[in-house]
Amino acid sequence: MTKxxxxxxxxxxxxxxxxxxxxxxxDRLVFSSLNxxxxxxxxxxxxxxxxxxIVNGEVAxxxxxxxxxxxxxxxxxxxxxxxxxxxxxxxEIVRLKTYIDEEEPIEFYVSLDIVKNYVETFQHFMGAxxxxxx
Numbered sequence: 001m002t003k004x005x006x007x008x009x010x011x012x013x014x015x016x017x018x019x020x021x022x023x024x025x026x027d028r029l030v031f032s033s034l035n036x037x038x039x040x041x042x043x044x045x046x047x048x049x050x051x052x053x054i055v056n057g058e059v060a061x062x063x064x065x066x067x068x069x070x071x072x073x074x075x076x077x078x079x080x081x082x083x084x085x086x087x088x089x090x091x092e093i094v095r096l097k098t099y100i101d102e103e104e105p106i107e108f109y110v111s112l113d114i115v116k117n118y119v120e121t122f123q124h125f126m127g128a129x130x131x132x133x134x
Contacts, residue, residue, distance in 0.1 A: 033073035
């Protein structure tokens with residue numbers, strides 16, 4: 001093999017390695033962001049069960065923390081996916097706060113289930129794949 005052939009082979013290998021590294025970083029970022037929201041959902045459910053309702057400071061604080069963390073992570077995720085694809089999750093988190101203020105537990109639980117459903121759905125379509133590398 002000539003020097004040019006080796007150079008081409010090494011260049012292709014390095015390019016694939018860099019793209020694979022970027023995809024792994026993307027996957028970790030998506031997983032950690034969505035996993036944080038999912039963990040907040042379970043913490044909120046346990047706080048509601050423990051306190052006997054949605055109208056208390058602990059639940060409101062957890063929802064505020066979830067909203068703040070999602071907004072921070074959403075800024076990072078907007079570099080990876082279309083913002084319109086993921087903005088609905090933020091809307092549902094804001095609805096959670098509204099339902100706490102209006103003292104509507106049924107709508108609160110429905111909205112919390114929608115948040116968990118969005119998290120699960122986003123984990124499926126935003127994960128790293130070999131198509132991203134190619």
